[in-house]
Amino acid sequence: MKYLLVIFLALTTTSVFAQEPKIGDYLDQINPSLIIQQTEIPYFEFNKVMSDAVIVEFENIHASSWQIEFHNDLLYGNPDGDAAIRIYDSEIANKFFEIGMGSHPRYSYWIAAEVPETGYVLLYSAYENGWAPGKPTKITYSEQGGLTVDNGLRTVLSNLDISPFAIKSYSVHGMKGSTDPPAVTDGVFTVKIISADYGENPLSIFPFVVTGIIGAGVIALIISKKRS
Secondary structure (H helix, E strand, O other): OHHHHHHHHHHHHHHHHHHOOOOHHHHHHHOOOEEEEEEEEEHHHHOOEHHHOOOEEEEEEEOOEEEEEEEEEEEEOOOOOEEEEEEEEOOOOOOEEEEEEEOOOOOOEEEEEEEOOOEEEEEEEEOOOOOOOOOOEEEEEEOOOEEEEEOOOOEEEEEEOOOOOOEEEEEEEOEOOOOOOOOEEEEEEEEEEEEEOOOOOHHHHHHHHHHHHHHHHHHHHHHHHHHO
16 A cells, blocks of 8 residues: 555656646647747737728637737727727638727727627627726637636636637727728737647646546555455
8 A cells, every 4th residue: 555655646746747837938849739829910900990901810720728818018099999809710701709909098898709600799898997008808718618708807708608719810900980090009919829739639638647547546445445
């Protein structure tokens, strides 16, 4: 019994340290299923109406489970200007979700989505104080848990079922009319994406499976010994 416990603890420790990620760009080297991407969108891309928005593909497709952070460091030049971004699915054309952030002093905010079943639907909106400069919007998604959005102040949308959704591309806009003053005059809008597909790297969870099996065996032996 003593030796089994020692083996169990040793394997548990090994598994924990084997899975501990390094910092920064080395994460994807340790876990091949992990994809990390950062895209910086310059301010002038938002100075267009929605109908003129250009769809841009990301370097990678992000599927299965992912997390996005939107860092809005834009300087608005029009109190009626917006910074809206649409994230598109890789499989279904025009399937997307949208996050919009309005100018000061209102800081309006909205979340919308378009899916084949319902078309374009506004899911959440706040006319005032919907977001705060310096606090990123965080979006998490998994096929089991759906889509959850945190506007930097609180969770405003939970477990929206849009599965399956694999990120492929984006578009941005910010002007309501083509003759309006520029919505944004300076700054950058940063998109940070982390995604993981364990189907691409099943061995990444193997140590945890082994540890679980051994742990179950040790527990069974302890219970059996107490009964005897």
